[in-house]
Amino acid sequence: MKRILITGGAGFVGSHLCERxxxxxxxxxxxxxxxxxxxxxxxxLMDHHYFELVRHxxxxxxxAEVDEIYNMACPxxxxxxxxxxxxxxxxxxxxxxxxxxxxxRVKAKILQASTSxxxxxxxxxxxxxxxxxxxxxxxxxxxxxxxxxxxxxLFMDYHKENNVEIKIIRIFNTYGxxxxxxxxxxxxxxxxxxxxxxxxxxxxxxxxxxxxxxxDDLVEGTIRMMNSRDGFIGPVNIGNPxxxxxxxxxxxxxxxxxxxxxxxxxxxxxxxxxxxxxxxxLAKKELNNWEPKIQLREGLGKTIAYFDSLLKQKIF
Ligand code: NAD
Ligand code: UDP
Numbered sequence: 001m002k003r004i005l006i007t008g009g010a011g012f013v014g015s016h017l018c019e020r021x022x023x024x025x026x027x028x029x030x031x032x033x034x035x036x037x038x039x040x041x042x043x044x045l046m047d048h049h050y051f052e053l054v055r056h057x058x059x060x061x062x063x064a065e066v067d068e069i070y071n072m073a074c075p076x077x078x079x080x081x082x083x084x085x086x087x088x089x090x091x092x093x094x095x096x097x098x099x100x101x102x103x104x105r106v107k108a109k110i111l112q113a114s115t116s117x118x119x120x121x122x123x124x125x126x127x128x129x130x131x132x133x134x135x136x137x138x139x140x141x142x143x144x145x146x147x148x149x150x151x152x153x154l155f156m157d158y159h160k161e162n163n164v165e166i167k168i169i170r171i172f173n174t175y176g177x178x179x180x181x182x183x184x185x186x187x188x189x190x191x192x193x194x195x196x197x198x199x200x201x202x203x204x205x206x207x208x209x210x211x212x213x214x215x216d217d218l219v220e221g222t223i224r225m226m227n228s229r230d231g232f233i234g235p236v237n238i239g240n241p242x243x244x245x246x247x248x249x250x251x252x253x254x255x256x257x258x259x260x261x262x263x264x265x266x267x268x269x270x271x272x273x274x275x276x277x278x279x280x281x282l283a284k285k286e287l288n289n290w291e292p293k294i295q296l297r298e299g300l301g302k303t304i305a306y307f308d309s310l311l312k313q314k315i316f
């Protein structure tokens with residue numbers, strides 16, 4: 001049994017990670033400031049003997065004897081990370097410093113949840129880890145993109161200077177149950193709109209692409225990365241290479257929900273990347289042939305069922 005700290009553990013991805021690692025027999029400390037996370041996401045774990053919830057903000061230091069740290073804390077939706085951009089930078093940068101300091105003191109292995117956003121609006125397609133990216137340092141998305149880039153720098157430097165055992169994953173667009181209904185990300189937006197019969201809000205002409213990964217595939221890849229061979233630190237892309245335009249996604253959601261919703265076109269937000277697709281050869285090679293198992297229609301089906309049940313309970 002390992003004692004594992006999961007920052008952002010009450011969020012969408014963090015809660016799935018808490019559940020999986022707890023079920024595998026580990027002791028979990030779930031740390032969250034509840035900015036975008038919710039107790040609902042973890043309430044089914046609360047009675048578990050080896051689950052502990054701590055309300056804490058990672059911009060402040062934290063001390064606990066742990067074996068491993070999954071640093072997942074950071075708002076991931078553009079709507080939320082742009083709400084207070086300075087706080088977003090602090091969460092990524094000061095949060096990384098605090099968690100790396102903890103890892104150094106207690107000799108814990110630490111994994112950073114980085115992002116495909118480090119590639120910005122990519123000019124190389126698909127994106128391999130060797131691509132340095134095309135990021136605007138002073139735009140609307142910079143607080144998130146540059147914060148995550150700086151966190152990667154800090155991870156590498158703590159590794160080089162202090163021998164902290166690190167792992168870095170770059171997560172591509174991930175969706176699934178426990179996304180916040182008002183999260184603002186495209187998959188949850190389209191599903192909620194379709195279920196309510198509201199217009200589906202496609203930004204721009206809808207020809208921009210993303211590659212959508214179901215959350216279970218991400219959790220599997222993340223845990224395999226934490227357990228990967230000594231000396232393999234990444235960064236490694238974790239995503240589903242199947243690429244779709246936002247119009248294709250809208251049509252798929254309308255089809256799966258039998259919705260009467262119409263598509264409406266709204267302006268494209270500034271600096272919105274035009275295309276995104278992970279090259280996952282490194283993950284396959286290093287993570288024991290890891291690759292996504294759940295394709296879009298199946299994953300959307302599970303996610304639609306989740307939002308449908310929230311709607312029936314009048315939770316939103
Ligand atoms: P989320 O917003 O659902 O979860 C983030 C969690 O972190 C929330 O519970 C929030 O309350 C908590 N948090 C935020 N700031 C904090 C702080 N200062 N101190 C303590 N807790 C804090 O987002 P998610 O989709 O679950 O993303 C989890 C991680 O994965 C994030 O680091 C995100 O950047 C990364 N990521 C996610 C995606 C994706 O598509 N879901 C893609 C790339 C990277
Ligand atoms: N998007 C959209 N309608 C929405 C929300 C998002 O068309 O209601 C688009 C957005 O402009 C972007 C893509 O969907 O091109 C993915 O957006 P999301 O915020 O989910 O993730 P990110 O841009 O960070 O990849």
